[in-house]
Amino acid sequence: xxxxxxxxxxxxxxxxxxxxxxxxxxxxxxxxxxxxxxxxxxxxxxxxxxxxxxxxxxxxxxxxxxxxxxxxxxxxxxxxxxxxxxxxxxxxxxxxxxxxxxxxxxxxxxxxxxxxxxxxxxxxxxxxxxxxxxxxxxxxxxxxxxxxxxxxxxxxxxxxxxxxxxxxxxxxxxxxxxxxxxxxxxxxxxxxxxxxxxxxxxxxxxxxxxxxxxxxxxxxxxxxxxxxxxxxxxxxxxxxxxxxxxxxxxx
Numbered sequence: 207x208x209x210x211x212x213x214x215x216x217x218x219x220x221x222x223x224x225x226x227x228x229x230x231x232x233x234x235x236x237x238x239x240x241x242x243x244x245x246x247x248x249x250x251x252x253x254x255x256x257x258x259x260x261x262x263x264x265x266x267x268x269x270x271x272x273x274x275x276x277x278x279x280x281x282x283x284x285x286x287x288x289x290x291x292x293x294x295x296x297x298x299x300x301x302x303x304x305x306x307x308x309x310x311x312x313x314x315x316x317x318x319x320x321x322x323x324x325x326x327x328x329x330x331x332x333x334x335x336x337x338x339x340x341x342x343x344x345x346x347x348x349x350x351x352x353x354x355x356x357x358x359x360x361x362x363x364x365x366x367x368x369x370x371x372x373x374x375x376x377x378x379x380x381x382x383x384x385x386x387x388x389x390x391x392x393x394x395x396x397x398x399x400x401x402x403x404x405x406x407x408x409x410x411x412x413x414x415x416x417x418x419x420x421x422x423x424x425x426x427x428x429x430x431x432x433x434x435x436x437x438x439x440x441x442x443x444x445x446x447x448x449x450x451x452x453x454x455x456x457x
Contacts, residue, residue, distance in 0.1 A: 210434050213405035218423050222413040223286035225263030233406040237397035239449045243347040244270050246451075247322055250345055251275060254319040258337060261307065261326045264290035265300070268322075274298060275320075279313070281305040313337050325349050327416065329378065329452075331385035338456040344387065349373055350394055350448030354417060357399075357407070357445040361418045361429050375450050382454045393451040400442040404434040407443070 207213075220229060248271035251257055255275050259268045262280035264287050279301040282288045288304045295302055303312060307327045316339045323329065323346045334344055352370045359365060375392045382389050401407050408430070411421045423430065437443050 207403060207438065210404060210431065213403050213434075214408060214423055214430065217405035217408035217412070220409065222409065223264065224290040225266045225287065227413075229409060230406055233403055234399070234401045234410065236399045236447060239347070239395035239397060239451065241393065241395075241451050243267075243324060243451065247271060247324075247345060248273070250320060250322075250343070251278075254343075256318045256339075257320040257322065258311075258313070258318045260321065260323040260330075260334075262291055262295075262302075263287050263324075265295040265302075267324050268300070269294050269298070274300065277301075277318075279303060279318075281311070283307055311337050316340070316342075318342060320345065322346060323348075329381065331381040331387065334382075334454075335385040335387050335456055338387075340456055342456045344382075344452070344454040344456075346450075346452040348378060348450040348452055350375065350396075350450045353448040354399060354445050357401070357410075357443070358417050360433060361411075361421065361426050373448075373450075375452075378450065378452050382452075386456070387454045388457050389452075389454050391451065391453040395449045395451075397447045397449060399445045399447055401437065401445070402442050404430060404437060407433060 244267050247267065251271045252273040256277040257275045259280040262268055262282050265280060268280060280291060280295060281303050282291050283306040288302065292302045311333045315336050317337045319339055319342050321334050321338055321344045325347065351373045375394060378392060379389050408423060411418050433443060
């Protein structure tokens with residue numbers, strides 16, 4: 207394995223825009239939920255004539271679908287991802303809108319037969335209900351409670367119970383129901399993650415900025431060096447992600 211400084215310097219400067227994690231190939235792994243969200247989304251997109259993908263990142267998951275509805279739109283709030291999504295999706299006829307998570311959606315009531323989102327920061331259930339047509343569907347893969355907390359707490363220390371509970375599936379159940387939607391299914395999965403070098407850790411913390419919001423190599427140098435020693439001794443650092451499959455419809 208390369209030296210600590212070499213791994214840190216590389217990971218601290220590599221481009222982290224978009225939602226493509228191929229830079230981590232051979233350096234980190236994460237199990238995928240058994241339901242296969244990308245395949246499920248692609249199949250659903252082929253059945254509808256209008257779709258909105260919320261917080262699309264760089265549009266990678268949507269773009270993996272071979273067939274897109276005649277009217278397809280996406281939102282994204284992080285400027286570097288907006289540009290990546292435009293380059294990827296506009297040639298396929300997709301409307302790409304820069305919009306923060308909490309902004310009202312810029313479409314009239316009942317505009318979409320399908321609303322989807324993979325790993326949203328939060329789900330604007332009232333807006334989802336508003337832009338869905340009657341009998342329209344929501345399909346999402348959400349981050350579940352205490353996801354990757356083994357890694358997050360390495361840097362932040364033990365987090366309070368209310369933070370661990372923040373993404374409990376009951377919040378989606380309650381939010382969707384309060385918006386007048388019917389919850390068809392919420393399924394959960396716990397998936398093993400492995401990080402094989404400290405550069406992979408730095409990369410993921412730069413990309414998933416909400417994990418350790420004040421992260422920088424300088425600020426967390428002590429924790430990074432200790433984690434580097436742990437990885438070299440054990441061969442990998444193991445954490446676990448949690449994922450929720452959320453399927454809802456508007457009656």
